[in-house]
Amino acid sequence: MNFLNFLEPLGLAGLAALAPIVALYFLKLRREERVVPSTLLWKKVIKDLHVNAPFQRLKYSLLLLLQLLLVALLAFALARPFLNMAAETGTYTVLLIDTSASMATRDSGPDGKRSRLQQALEDAKQKIDDMGRIDEMCIVAFDEDPRRITPFTNDRSYLKKKLIELEPRHLRTQAQEAFQTALAMAEERRGGEVVVLSDGSFDKLSLQQLLGEAALGANTEEVSMARLRKFRFVKYGKEYTDNVGITNISARTRLVSQGTGADRLEQLETQLFVMVENYAIDDVKAILTISSDTGSFAPMVKVVDLKARVRGAESLNAEATGRTMEDSRVAQAFRLPPNYTGVVTATLSTQNGEDSFALDNIGRVVVGGSEGMRVLLITQANYFIEKVLVVMKGCTVAKMSPEDFEKDWSQRGAQSVAEYDAIIFDGIAPSRWDDGGAIFLGVLPPLPGFKVKTVDAEAGAEPKPVKLEWPKIVDWDVAHPAMRYVNFGNVQIKEVQGWEIPKTSSVLVEGSGGPLIVATESDRVNAVGVAFELLASDWPYRASLPLFLRNAVGWVSEVSPRRRPMAQRTGEMLVLPPVDGAPTATLAWPEGARTLEVALSATTKQRVPNIDTIGLYRLTGITGDPPEGRIYAANLADPRESDNVAQDAVQIGEESLEATPSAVEGKREIWRNLVFVAVCLLLAEWAIYHRRVGM
Amino acid sequence: MSGTAVKSPPGALLTPEFMARLDALAVVSKKILAGKLRGERRSRKKGESMEFADYRNYSQGDDLRRIDWSLFARLERLFLKLYQAEEDLSVYILVDASASMDFGGVNKFDYARKVAAAVAYIGIANLDRVSIGVYGGGGEEHVMPDIRGKKQVLRLFKFLSEIKPHGQTDLVDACKRFILRNRRPGICLLVSDFLDPNGFEGPLKALVANRMDTFAVHVLAPEEVDPTLAGDFMLVDSETGERLDVTASRTLVENYQKTVRGFCSSLQQFCAARDVTYLFASTDLPFEVLVLNYLRTAGLVR
Incomplete structure (x- = not known):
């Protein structure tokens, strides 16, 4: 390994400029006149030295020496010499830059006020400057996903241009895939290495996944270590934090x-x-x-x-x-x-x-x-329910016949009931239900896992649904919000459908032959199913029915898409509900940083990726919406990113990848130093020249 | 020796104090030289001084006053008492006034004329016959011959003060002209830097050949001996205007210093071979020290 190398050896051609300087020195040497009593003895001295006079003239001519030195230094600077320091970088470098939220922490740089990413980008720029003539580099940014910013290239200006475009994204760090991608890219080239510019504030990586399970089995430990050594981790940030979040x-x-x-x-x-x-x-x-x-x-x-x-x-x-x-x-x-x-x-x-x-x-x-609460009752006619709902002051109740519903549902799907917080299906159910709160009375909830119990009939005949008559009330769950204050012990039921329910559902009322009332709960669905028709029981005459309905409406409406408090984490896709007429709306990112034209669907939800900034997203352009549009909020809300203490090492399985202090310690170009010295020499020459003339 | 003090005017070459010290000195010669007039100097001849020298037989016509009658009484033969004769001494002072002498922090010519003035004063004070010749370039000469008596001192100083050095050195010509004018042997003090393109041998040979008891005072400025040059220079000869390009490196300067030392050494050897007393005087040596110590050591004054 040579200690001193050149990135642009052609620059040494500038040394050719030394010859004209020497020539000019002889041609245009400016001499100071000095009167002496007699040149008699001087002539004798000159005569003695005459044999090697040209060399003597060159000797100790300070100005000439300075000029020659200056040109030589500039020629060396043009050749971009660099010193090979302790860690020599590979010819092919994958710069893996962490752009996750924690890299926005302002605790780096000389003043400690620069963000970690800013400092990392500064170092990356320096590293690009230090690239040799045949070196190549590619940039991969990572936060939630790895993104290849540039391919392997030697084009420094392109690399720098792409580097400038990198900004911290308000996303969590998923380093595993990024490390795998970077390693794969580095191994594509001989002598490739990965320089990770990060704060190390992410979870332990899996060595098996990183090196590939099959490879791990086949490789010896030495090979695995050699592959791991392709990584160099450069830490940004401090070992402590003042963060409260x-x-x-x-x-x-x-x-x-x-x-x-x-x-x-x-x-x-x-x-x-x-x-x-x-x-x-x-x-x-x-x-x-x-x-x-x-x-x-x-x-x-x-x-x-x-x-x-x-x-x-x-x-x-x-x-x-x-x-x-x-x-x-x-x-x-x-x-x-x-x-x-x-x-x-x-x-x-x-x-x-x-x-x-x-x-x-x-x-x-x-x-x-x-x-306030909006309830839709789909029923042929159910006096009792209508009466109960009317009593619930503050709730708006709409009624729809099953025929109208079926017609509307077939045309608009879930959109037909999107305006309501709770829907009571009395004896009728849509084909499926996957968003919102619903109460199914006497009808099987169209939810995964719910089935009507059947008995095997004779060969060739349709299986018959199980019907239970006069079931005994075994138990009811008073702890469930829908069953608060409800006493079900005095209810007589003539006929109950036999239901098979998923294990995730909870039985609110248990009958002797199976569940009588069930509740099921998921992220987006709260549903209550009553396995008997109200009119086939004496429940309408009991005080527990209004209580139950009020409770159930309140509970199922908690997941109402209409009223669902909208706050999501950055990195999650933004789910936009179906909108009548499938208009094209404009989604604006916080602070108007970016806008996106979204073609909304009339029947299905539209999902928008790249929610990468915290703040309020506004969807505008839908008829009937307020001018400010629909607002969605995105928050960081990630304990792992908030815990932004910079780590000294990246844990990969049982191995740890220790941080090196600087990204740019591999090659240190010294052309700036040479130019500085050259300028100093120029000043010295100027001073000496003027001092002599003034002598 | 006279005790009369001469007051020097302001700006004079010698101070009264220094002249008072010079009063105690006399110019002496290694050779006893015949004087023209009776002076204060013991002659090879027998004369009429108070100092007894010898006896001789009386011969007819001798001055009867010199007969030693005491001896006649004892020996009955007539003897004459002979006394040491006392004569004056010719002191010749030649000063180089070429342009090369007009150089140095302490000007070489200024130094040279002070030395000349001091020696001349000593000679005058001892009733010697002092002649001064100052030779500049282009054959110019300023001569003040046969100065005797202290009354001439101020005139001498004025004469020396008014001379400005210029022109090219030609010591051979100067000495020849001087000898033609002053045939009488005496003490000759030549004050010069001896930087003569024609060499220093000619003038010294001419003086020695004319039976002069010659003293060569070699005056050089310290700047000439140890020049502080560094870099590229065009040296201009003060006498000829000749230009010489030099790149004053350390080696070149060292070589020059060697050459100067060699020049002084060869002059000294030349003088020694011809019974000429050589004195090197750098102008940084106070001329009083030169006169009172060095010239005394060299035997010019006593």
């Missing part, structure tokens, strides 16, 4: 009753849940402020005491220290005014104002359904 924010709307008797009013109440965590090494007093974007309620402020984060060995010794990780984490609940609609913003600040990571200091939730 919102690591989760969600809201839940439920039906609550206000008042009693005739004044009783059903209202929607939204509760906001905010999880605040302290990752700093000191105890922190955090101020959590909940505010409305429209100012419809006064900001709610809470001061939260958070203990210092317990880490490493300390966390294993929780009993001795009396401190646990839970002490640095506090969940706060806020009750919003009834029927509130709009954006709710949770803002976190600390008393000393220090927080280098701002992305997790804000969380937003969009709360919808301002006009």
Whole structure:
């Protein structure tokens, strides 16, 4: 390995300029006149030295020497010499740059105020500058997914241009796939290496996945280590953090009753849940402020005491220290005014104002359904239910006949019931149900796992559904929200359908022959199924029916798409509901950074990827919507990103990839130093020249 | 020796204090030279001084006053008492006033004329016959012959002060002209830098051949002996205007210094071979020290 090499050896051709300088020196040597008493003795001296006079003339001519040195230095600088330092980089380099949210932490650079990504990009630029004539580099950015920014190329300006376009994205880090991709790219080229510019703030990687399970079996440990050595990890950020952040924010709307008797009013109440965590090494007093974007309620402020984060060995010794990780984490609940609609913003600040990571200091939730509960009853005629629903003041009840529903459903699908929070299907059910709250009376819920029990009939005949007559009430689950205050013991049922239900469902009322009322719950569906027709029982005459219906409507409506508080994590796809007429709408990213024309469907949900920025997304252009459009909120809400302590090593299986201090230590170009010295020489020459002339 | 003090005017070549010290000195010669007039110098001849020298037989016509009557009483023969004769001494001072002498932090010509003035003063003070010749370039000469008596001192100083060095050195010509004018043997002090393109041998040979007790005072400036040159220079000869390109490297300067030392050494050897007293005087040596110490050591003054 040569200590000094050149990136542009052709630059050494500049040394040819030395010859004209020497020639000019002889031709245009400016001599200072000096009167001496007699040149008699000088002539004698010159005569003695005459044999090697040209060399003598060159000797100690400081100006000439400086000029020659200057030109030589510039020629060397043109050749872009570099010093090979301790770690020599490969000829083919994959720059794997972490663009996840934690890289936005401002704790890097000389002043400690630069973001980790900015510093990483600076180093990357330097590394691109240091590339040799035949070196090639490719850039891969990673956060949730790896993205190949450039192919292998030697084009420095192209690499730099692409590098400038990189910005921190408000996404979590999924390093495994990125490392695998980078390793595969590096191994495509001989001597390729991967330089990882990251804070290491991600989960342990799997060595098996990284090297490939099959390969791991076949390879010896040495080969595996050699492959791992292709990685060089350059750490950005500090080993401690002052971050306090919102690591989760969600809201839940439920039906609550206000008042009693005739004044009783059903209202929607939204509760906001905010999880605040302290990752700093000191105890922190955090101020959590909940505010409305429209100012419809006064900001709610809470001061939260958070203990210092317990880490490493300390966390294993929780009993001795009396401190646990839970002490640095506090969940706060806020009750919003009834029927509130709009954006709710949770803002976190600390008393000393220090927080280098701002992305997790804000969380937003969009709360919808301002006009209160809307219930759709699909029934031929059911006096009792209608009567019960009318009593629920504050709820808007619409009624539809099964025929109209079927017609509408066949045309618009789920869109036909999208305006309602709860739908009561009386004796009729749609073909499938996958979003929203519904109560199925006397009809099997069209949900996965629900089947009608049948008995095997004679050969060739249709299997017969099982019907149970006069089942005994075995038990009912009073703990379930839908069964609150409901006494089912006095209900007589003439005939019940035999249902097979999935194990995930819960039986609200258990009959002697099977479930009588079941409830099922998932992310997007809350459904209650009653396995008998109301009119085939004496339940309509019991006080428990209105109670049950009110409870059930309240419970199933909690998942209403219309009122579902909209807050998602960055990186998740934005799900847009079907819209009548399938219009084309415009989705604007926060701060108007980007817009996207979205062709909405009339029947199916549209999913929009690249939700990579925290903030409010606005969908505009749909007829009937307010001018500001539909609003969706995206939050970071990721404890792993909030825990932004830079790691000294990347854990890959049992191996650890230790951080090297700098990305650019491989080759250090010294042409700038040479030019600097050359300029100094020029100044010195200028000074000497003027001093002589003035002598 | 006279004790009369001569007051020098302001700007004079010698200070009264220095002249007072010079009063105690006398110019001496290694050879006893015949004087023209009776002076204060012991002659090879027998004369009429107070100092007894010898006896001789009386011969007819001798001065009867010189007969030693005491001896006649004892020996009854007439003897004459002979006394040492005392004569004056010719002191010749030649000063080089070529352009090359007009050089140095302490000007070489200034130094040379002070030395000349001091020696001349000593000679005058001892009733010697002092002649000064100052020879510049282009055959120009300033001569002040046969100065005797201290009354001439101020005139001598004025004479020396008014001369400006210029022109090219031609010591041979200067010496020849000087000898033609001053045939009488005496002490000859030649003050010069001896940087004569025609060489230093000619003038010295001419002086020695004319039975002059010659003293050569070689005046050089320290800048000539150890030049502080570094770099590219065009040296201009102060006498000829000749130009010479030199790149003054350390080696070149060292060679020059060697050459200067060689030049001085060859002049010294030449002088030694011809019974000429050689004195090297760098102008950084105070001329008072030169006169009071060096010239005394060299035997010019006593």
